[in-house]
Amino acid sequence: MAVTIKDVAKLAKVAPSTVSRVIANNPRISQRTKERVREAMEQLGYYPNYNARSLVNQSTKTLGIIIPSSARIAFQNPFFPEVIRGITTKAYVEKYGLYLSTGQTEEELLAEVKEMVQSRRVDGILLLYAKQDDKVMPYLIEENFPFVLVGRPYDDQLKELVSFVNNDNVKAAKMVTEYILLLGHRKIGFIGGNLEYTVTIDHKEGYRRALANAGIPFREEYVVYYDEVEEGGQEAVIELMSLEEPPTALIVADDLMALGVLRMLDEMDVSVPEEMSIISFNNAMISELSSPPLTTVDIHIFDLGFQATECLIEKMKDPERPPAQIIIPHKLIKRQTCRRLLKS
Amino acid sequence: MAVTIKDVAKLAKVAPSTVSRVIANNPRISQRTKERVREAMEQLGYYPNYNARSLVNQSTKTLGIIIPSSARIAFQNPFFPEVIRGITTKAYVEKYGLYLSTGQTEEELLAEVKEMVQSRRVDGILLLYAKQDDKVMPYLIEENFPFVLVGRPYDDQLKELVSFVNNDNVKAAKMVTEYILLLGHRKIGFIGGNLEYTVTIDHKEGYRRALANAGIPFREEYVVYYDEVEEGGQEAVIELMSLEEPPTALIVADDLMALGVLRMLDEMDVSVPEEMSIISFNNAMISELSSPPLTTVDIHIFDLGFQATECLIEKMKDPERPPAQIIIPHKLIKRQTCRRLLKS
DNA sequence: CTGAAAGCGCTTACAG
DNA sequence: CTGAAAGCGCTTACAG
Numbered sequence: 001m002a003v004t005i006k007d008v009a010k011l012a013k014v015a016p017s018t019v020s021r022v023i024a025n026n027p028r029i030s031q032r033t034k035e036r037v038r039e040a041m042e043q044l045g046y047y048p049n050y051n052a053r054s055l056v057n058q059s060t061k062t063l064g065i066i067i068p069s070s071a072r073i074a075f076q077n078p079f080f081p082e083v084i085r086g087i088t089t090k091a092y093v094e095k096y097g098l099y100l101s102t103g104q105t106e107e108e109l110l111a112e113v114k115e116m117v118q119s120r121r122v123d124g125i126l127l128l129y130a131k132q133d134d135k136v137m138p139y140l141i142e143e144n145f146p147f148v149l150v151g152r153p154y155d156d157q158l159k160e161l162v163s164f165v166n167n168d169n170v171k172a173a174k175m176v177t178e179y180i181l182l183l184g185h186r187k188i189g190f191i192g193g194n195l196e197y198t199v200t201i202d203h204k205e206g207y208r209r210a211l212a213n214a215g216i217p218f219r220e221e222y223v224v225y226y227d228e229v230e231e232g233g234q235e236a237v238i239e240l241m242s243l244e245e246p247p248t249a250l251i252v253a254d255d256l257m258a259l260g261v262l263r264m265l266d267e268m269d270v271s272v273p274e275e276m277s278i279i280s281f282n283n284a285m286i287s288e289l290s291s292p293p294l295t296t297v298d299i300h301i302f303d304l305g306f307q308a309t310e311c312l313i314e315k316m317k318d319p320e321r322p323p324a325q326i327i328i329p330h331k332l333i334k335r336q337t338c339r340r341l342l343k344s
Numbered sequence: 345m346a347v348t349i350k351d352v353a354k355l356a357k358v359a360p361s362t363v364s365r366v367i368a369n370n371p372r373i374s375q376r377t378k379e380r381v382r383e384a385m386e387q388l389g390y391y392p393n394y395n396a397r398s399l400v401n402q403s404t405k406t407l408g409i410i411i412p413s414s415a416r417i418a419f420q421n422p423f424f425p426e427v428i429r430g431i432t433t434k435a436y437v438e439k440y441g442l443y444l445s446t447g448q449t450e451e452e453l454l455a456e457v458k459e460m461v462q463s464r465r466v467d468g469i470l471l472l473y474a475k476q477d478d479k480v481m482p483y484l485i486e487e488n489f490p491f492v493l494v495g496r497p498y499d500d501q502l503k504e505l506v507s508f509v510n511n512d513n514v515k516a517a518k519m520v521t522e523y524i525l526l527l528g529h530r531k532i533g534f535i536g537g538n539l540e541y542t543v544t545i546d547h548k549e550g551y552r553r554a555l556a557n558a559g560i561p562f563r564e565e566y567v568v569y570y571d572e573v574e575e576g577g578q579e580a581v582i583e584l585m586s587l588e589e590p591p592t593a594l595i596v597a598d599d600l601m602a603l604g605v606l607r608m609l610d611e612m613d614v615s616v617p618e619e620m621s622i623i624s625f626n627n628a629m630i631s632e633l634s635s636p637p638l639t640t641v642d643i644h645i646f647d648l649g650f651q652a653t654e655c656l657i658e659k660m661k662d663p664e665r666p667p668a669q670i671i672i673p674h675k676l677i678k679r680q681t682c683r684r685l686l687k688s
Numbered sequence: 689c690t691g692a693a694a695g696c697g698c699t700t701a702c703a704g
Numbered sequence: 705c706t707g708a709a710a711g712c713g714c715t716t717a718c719a720g
Contacts, residue, residue: 005715
């Protein structure tokens with residue numbers, strides 16, 4: 001029913017192989033027949049059958065995007081849409097299609113990834129998370145399947161083996177802490193995300209280092225982790241504000257959580273930034289729209305996705321190329337949630 | 345290099361056709377050989393080649409998701425991630441894969457959709473937007489390609505022709521307006537989204553009807569449209585608050601915009617809900633996290649995606665089935681941004 | 689510069 | 705119950 005290469009060949013009075021060659025714009029075909037064939041294609045509204053093509057080329061020209069199984073929560077976080085936007089943008093110019101994972105649990109995801117690679121549904125994979133005990137990445141490494149990670153491997157030993165695009169989250173968190181320190185704060189709370197994710201570990205490390213450099217003791221009770229974005233920020237606030245010496249500043253895992261923190265503080269009638277300074281990460285659009293607008297660090301999420309895609313495409317072109325580690329710079333965005341601590 | 349059906353056949357000492365039949369679990373194959381073949385598949389780690397399969401079956405078992413070309417802005421809106429989550433969930437249980445559009449302009453998108461359907465990359469399409477002068481939907485209709493729309497067609501004449509899953513946005517907006525009216529407000533501002541989208545038109549119509557029923561004149565200066573989510577809410581507020589008789593209540597297109605509205609009002613020192621009531625749509629997570637938490641209407645975005653997918657799959661199974669129009673219910677979520685107008 | 693043939697990895701009538 | 709053959713719609717050596 002659909003028009004095939006044979007139909008075009010018949011109309012243009014050439015062999016199917018010739019049609020195939022003009023599609024590929026093979027230079028050995030004369031200009032005259034190229035034109036005739038193109039006209040026929042136009043006239044019939046011909047599009048090459050993608051599956052037939054992929055079958056013989058052993059390549060699908062599509063990239064798989066693996067979203068963490070906790071997508072229920074994850075997708076609420078503006079981070080993912082924004083990386084995907086970066087991916088989409090690069091994929092479009094490179095004429096790659098995008099295939100989305102659908103698994104909802106870690107097991108489902110792993111099974112899905114296996115299917116994707118073994119059934120040759122995609123040519124390469126973009127892994128959008130890095131966490132402890134993850135089975136997907138080891139599988140990809142074992143299969144020697146082209147992929148790039150957004151984030152960094154949980155296991156340091158894998159660092160040399162995989163290509164990844166990441167921020168220097170340790171440095172970013174250290175800088176953020178130093179900034180707060182410079183504003184005179186000494187009691188600084190840390191509200192991290194799920195400790196299974198590498199970002200959280202790195203943030204904490206940066207926080208720790210900054211404190212150490214400043215000669216300020218690290219207090220366990222000031223650091224708190226929540227993986228539930230939804231209520232997380234709010235519960236964390238309750239916990240921290242109930243301390244005998246509550247913090248005067250808070251470093252928060254991401255903007256969405258910071259929103260919850262702001263709301264809880266508002267409910268408790270502690271005003272930001274007068275009585276509490278807040279700084280978070282990501283610079284999502286909501287950070288600009290919140291009241292007061294959030295001081296945050298822009299981690300250039302779009303670029304993370306864009307460059308990961310670029311890197312993956314490079315890798316697919318040249319499988320021999322050694323793993324690349326790309327660090328995307330970050331930038332402090334000062335808005336209105338941080339203030340110098342008044343002497344009391 | 346990859347293991348094929350022939351390898352399995354050889355190992356199991358049967359013909360390739362037999363292997364194919366056990367994959368399909370054909371009842372005519374004896375239990376004994378089924379077991380032998382399955383063992384061989386297991387042993388070799390066999391996965392059927394997806395492209396070969398699709399080629400002969402003329403079906404890819406994948407669905408295309410078309411995200412509006414304005415994805416740059418759109419994707420910042422929690423609406424899209426959430427519909428996609430609904431789609432993903434249903435697609436997973438039905439064992440469908442998901443293919444994502446990447447076009448950034450309307451022309452790119454149209455070209456991409458054409459390629460998707462003509463090249464047989466997908467079996468059906470989920471259209472995530474409905475707007476004026478859109479060329480994608482007419483194309484799909486003309487090609488008689490299975491698709492379902494999330495939203496409703498801009499052109500009323502198409503209503504009978506296409507399957508869609510939507511909220512009753514007129515009713516929702518009418519209800520919202522009536523609620524505000526019941527709280528004693530008479531000067532009610534309306535901050536809509538882009539007028540090219542059907543949601544905006546429907547919201548406005550509901551607003552209009554509620555006012556008419558209450559015998560309150562419709563005032564042009566109270567209605568204002570912004571398509572830029574980012575600054576939109578804020579500019580709208582400036583515009584409305586500069587009126588000689590500024591509104592005492594605001595109906596806002598969606599939660600994200602409402603966040604901007606809240607922020608601007610905060611800057612102007614008008615307190616919510618004491619001096620201004622605000623109600624919006626969507627019930628995204630941010631509506632709960634904002635301060636004060638937003639009164640909004642839950643439109644069950646997840647269900648929109650889930651049911652659209654279900655509907656599409658039905659349609660693909662039975663192409664003769666008449667178009668289905670599914671309306672997802674909405675629900676007022678009272679939080680803290682609306683208050684009875686005090687007599688002044 | 690162009691064509692005939694083989695092959696990519698499956699599935700499915702058709703035989704037996 | 706199972707196999708041999710044809711075919712899905714392409715591409716690409718191999719000839720000429």
